[in-house]
Amino acid sequence: PAEAMAAKGRTEMEVGGDGVAVITICNPPVNSLSIDVLLSLKESYEEALQRTDVKAIVVTGKGGKFSGGFDISSFGDLHSGKIEQPKVGYISIDILTELLEGATKPSVAAIDGLCLGGGLEVSMACHARISTPTAQLGLPELQLGIIPGFGGTQRLPRLVGLTKSLEMILLSKPIKGEEAHQVGLVDSIVSPNDLVNTARRWALDICELRKPWIKSLYKTDKLEPLGEAREILKFARAQARKQAANLEHPLVCIDVIEEGIISGPQAGLWKEANAFQSLLFSDTCKSLLHVFFSQRATSKVPGATDLGLMPRKITKVAILGGGLMGSGIATAMILSNYPVLLKEVNEKFLNAGIDRIKANLQSRVRKGKMTEERYEKALSLVTGALGYEKFKEVDLVIEAVIENVKLKQQIFADLEKYCPSHCILATNTSTIDLNLIGEKTKSQDRIVGAHFFSPAHVMPLLEIVRTQHTSAQVVVDLLDVGKRIKKTPIVVGNCTGFAVNRMFFPYTQSALLFVDYGMDVYKIDRACTKFGMPMGPFRLADLVGFGVAVATGMQYLENFPERVYKSMLIPIMMEDKRAGEASRKGFYKYEDKRKATPDPEIMTYIQKSRSMAGVTPDAELMKLSDKDIVEMVFFPVINEACRVLDEGIAVKASDLDIASIFGMGFPPYRGGVMLWGDSIGAKYIHGKLQEWAKRYGSFFEPCSYLAERAAKGIPLVSMSGISFQLKTL
Numbered sequence: 001p002a003e004a005m006a007a008k009g010r011t012e013m014e015v016g017g018d019g020v021a022v023i024t025i026c027n028p029p030v031n032s033l034s035i036d037v038l039l040s041l042k043e044s045y046e047e048a049l050q051r052t053d054v055k056a057i058v059v060t061g062k063g064g065k066f067s068g069g070f071d072i073s074s075f076g077d078l079h080s081g082k083i084e085q086p087k088v089g090y091i092s093i094d095i096l097t098e099l100l101e102g103a104t105k106p107s108v109a110a111i112d113g114l115c116l117g118g119g120l121e122v123s124m125a126c127h128a129r130i131s132t133p134t135a136q137l138g139l140p141e142l143q144l145g146i147i148p149g150f151g152g153t154q155r156l157p158r159l160v161g162l163t164k165s166l167e168m169i170l171l172s173k174p175i176k177g178e179e180a181h182q183v184g185l186v187d188s189i190v191s192p193n194d195l196v197n198t199a200r201r202w203a204l205d206i207c208e209l210r211k212p213w214i215k216s217l218y219k220t221d222k223l224e225p226l227g228e229a230r231e232i233l234k235f236a237r238a239q240a241r242k243q244a245a246n247l248e249h250p251l252v253c254i255d256v257i258e259e260g261i262i263s264g265p266q267a268g269l270w271k272e273a274n275a276f277q278s279l280l281f282s283d284t285c286k287s288l289l290h291v292f293f294s295q296r297a298t299s300k301v302p303g304a305t306d307l308g309l310m311p312r313k314i315t316k317v318a319i320l321g322g323g324l325m326g327s328g329i330a331t332a333m334i335l336s337n338y339p340v341l342l343k344e345v346n347e348k349f350l351n352a353g354i355d356r357i358k359a360n361l362q363s364r365v366r367k368g369k370m371t372e373e374r375y376e377k378a379l380s381l382v383t384g385a386l387g388y389e390k391f392k393e394v395d396l397v398i399e400a401v402i403e404n405v406k407l408k409q410q411i412f413a414d415l416e417k418y419c420p421s422h423c424i425l426a427t428n429t430s431t432i433d434l435n436l437i438g439e440k441t442k443s444q445d446r447i448v449g450a451h452f453f454s455p456a457h458v459m460p461l462l463e464i465v466r467t468q469h470t471s472a473q474v475v476v477d478l479l480d481v482g483k484r485i486k487k488t489p490i491v492v493g494n495c496t497g498f499a500v501n502r503m504f505f506p507y508t509q510s511a512l513l514f515v516d517y518g519m520d521v522y523k524i525d526r527a528c529t530k531f532g533m534p535m536g537p538f539r540l541a542d543l544v545g546f547g548v549a550v551a552t553g554m555q556y557l558e559n560f561p562e563r564v565y566k567s568m569l570i571p572i573m574m575e576d577k578r579a580g581e582a583s584r585k586g587f588y589k590y591e592d593k594r595k596a597t598p599d600p601e602i603m604t605y606i607q608k609s610r611s612m613a614g615v616t617p618d619a620e621l622m623k624l625s626d627k628d629i630v631e632m633v634f635f636p637v638i639n640e641a642c643r644v645l646d647e648g649i650a651v652k653a654s655d656l657d658i659a660s661i662f663g664m665g666f667p668p669y670r671g672g673v674m675l676w677g678d679s680i681g682a683k684y685i686h687g688k689l690q691e692w693a694k695r696y697g698s699f700f701e702p703c704s705y706l707a708e709r710a711a712k713g714i715p716l717v718s719m720s721g722i723s724f725q726l727k728t729l
């Protein structure tokens with residue numbers, strides 16, 4: 001059909017009286033390089049090279065953006081075979097190296113806005129680059145599980161040196177035009193208004209030998225001497241292994257860069273082209289791509305963002321409670337310039353709260369993320385309060401007091417009295433049902449959950465909880481606040497634990513169960529960190545504190561008694577004043593501040609817990625591999641995620657993937673719990689859970705949603721173009 005044939009973007013060419021052909025990349029919103037755009041670029045070049053009225057070429061992007069890189073939305077079509085893959089090296093060697101860089105007419109890139117990935121690679125094949133000071137230049141491909149594939153691994157080191165290029169590529173870190181000029185990536189900085197004209201003149205200057213005609217691929221002056229280069233690469237490899245031991249593509253990238261340095265840029269280009277092709281089809285790439293799109297999809301919420309509502313302006317925010325959460329939320333708010341009214345019950349607590357905010361900000365100053373001046377300005381946005389007098393001025397209140405239902409009910413009744421009628425009444429509760437909190441309040445449509453994760457000014461997730469009464473406007477408003485404070489939001493329904501903690505709960509639960517059945521605490525934690533979690537369930541319980549763990553456990557026991565495993569281990573340890581990291585003793589010992597060391601003393605508690613549970617250690621469990629352990633800890637998480645979806649608490653499975661990554665620290669390169677589940681298969685997961693349910697009880701009982709998917713072979717996450725051949729474990 002004609003529609004399906006419509007080209008995805010194009011280039012436009014205009015030849016001026018000065019003999020310069022300006023080729024403009026046009027593919028909104030970010031001028032991404034689809035295959036269509038690249039083929040059109042090739043055609044424009046061929047025409048420009050043939051025409052006798054063209055002396056030189058300028059490449060630029062439409063609407064103040066050079067290009068956001070290769071078209072990511074076409075990856076899925078490449079994966080599924082819907083689009084045919086160009087032959088290896090066709091774009092990087094045939095088009096960019098031979099046609100563009102090797103042309104008999106010089107090219108200059110005129111760069112504004114985004115110049116990322118393939119976009120920067122096109123510009124590096126040009127003979128000079130002119131940029132605005134604010135343009136963003138970078139090679140963020142590793143973030144997507146691939147490597148730069150249009151010559152970036154070869155040209156960037158030759159333009160800026162090995163050290164700087166490794167930093168930019170391995171950390172996927174773009175730099176601004178200004179810095180790009182300092183490091184030699186661009187040749188001149190001009191204002192957006194002068195950009196294209198400067199590039200035109202530069203191109204003509206190259207023709208007339210007033211400026212050098214430089215092919216980046218053959219530059220050597222910026223490359224470190226061979227011996228030094230080898231050392232730098234060796235160090236980079238060690239760093240990459242340390243940072244993400246499970247990832248292969250950063251190491252492949254370093255190999256490809258090395259090839260260019262040792263065997264020359266042509267060999268490097270070929271190695272890059274081959275590696276790019278195979279990485280494009282890796283599970284890591286598929287998973288990271290899923291994360292990229294899922295993250296953007298979280299702010300598209302049916303029944304809220306599809307109604308044409310505009311977010312209202314939130315001018316002032318009040319926060320109740322200056323504890324760990326309240327002060328963290330206040331910090332997040334003032335960092336995005338929201339004035340904050342911080343309320344506490346007495347002077348002492350208020351001062352402690354403000355001190356915590358100061359400490360949060362100071363830590364940013366120490367790390368060089370904030371100037372002293374910004375610090376003072378941010379701090380000046382906080383006003384303390386002991387009463388509700390000033391609450392008539394606020395548009396949003398976030399309650400962050402202790403998890404006590406009665407107290408929260410009283411607070412919400414008070415808020416209704418003192419806040420203006422448009423004010424959003426949010427609670428940061430992490431487990432309590434919102435309807436219970438708002439029971440004594442009439443303004444049900446304004447009540448919403450704004451669940452932050454500790455430390456609130458650092459953790460990127462914001463769980464927005466709507467009840468059946470919460471208005472769509474309030475959800476839209478909070479999504480906007482979330483965006484402004486740079487959080488990834490997920491909008492979920494109301495129930496005990498909401499989506500994130502409900503998924504999180506079985507993680508610790510199954511670990512506790514298997515310890516009663518004979519597994520080793522530290523072995524479980526090690527298996528989880530090897531899998532890619534920032535910490536295992538026991539180290540995490542220590543960090544969160546046993547008090548919180550027990551309080552949460554009680555909430556679950558009340559609401560989902562059939563699937564709570566009543567381990568006595570934590571309560572027994574608490575009797576002995578072991579309460580986690582804060583008490584310096586939990587599952588680990590903490591002698592040197594945060595350093596966790598295994599503690600043989602915990603065996604006494606474990607034995608006691610086992611005898612109270614009346615179970616005998618299962619010898620088979622002790623022989624399990626890390627893979628088995630990870631399955632035992634995470635399959636119950638997937639099972640609960642399925643329930644959360646089935647009950648409509650989460651809108652879509654991909655939201656749960658994002659929640660698991662940003663809220664639990666699940667490794668993004670595995671795509672989130674649901675996509676990871678798909679890489680293993682619902683049938684296998686269901687089978688295992690059934691087997692464990694028989695052996696170890698109803699905690700493992702697979703839910704009907706999972707059973708149906710297992711029986712019918714339906715994936716847990718629907719995402720076009722993603723299919724797994726491998727088990728990623």
Ligand SMILES: C[C@H](O)CC(=O)SCCNC(=O)CCNC(=O)[C@H](O)C(C)(C)COP(=O)(O)OP(=O)(O)OC[C@H]1O[C@@H](n2cnc3c(N)ncnc32)[C@H](O)[C@@H]1OP(=O)(O)O
Pocket residue numbers: 029030032033068069070071072073114116117118119121140141143144147148149150152296
């Ligand atoms: C061979 C080569 O070496 C391989 C490559 O080039 S791989 C691609 C390298 N480029 C990248 O990784 C950049 C990815 N994009 C981004 O990081 C960010 O989107 C950005 C910094 C460009 C813009 O961020 P921001 O302004 O917050 O807008 P954001 O919402 O992310 O993007 C706007 C829209 O553009 C789309 N988009 C962004 N980059 C895209 C790309 N490279 N291809 C296709 N679509 C893209 C987004 O999906 C989004 O679409 P939507 O509105 O339908 O959800």
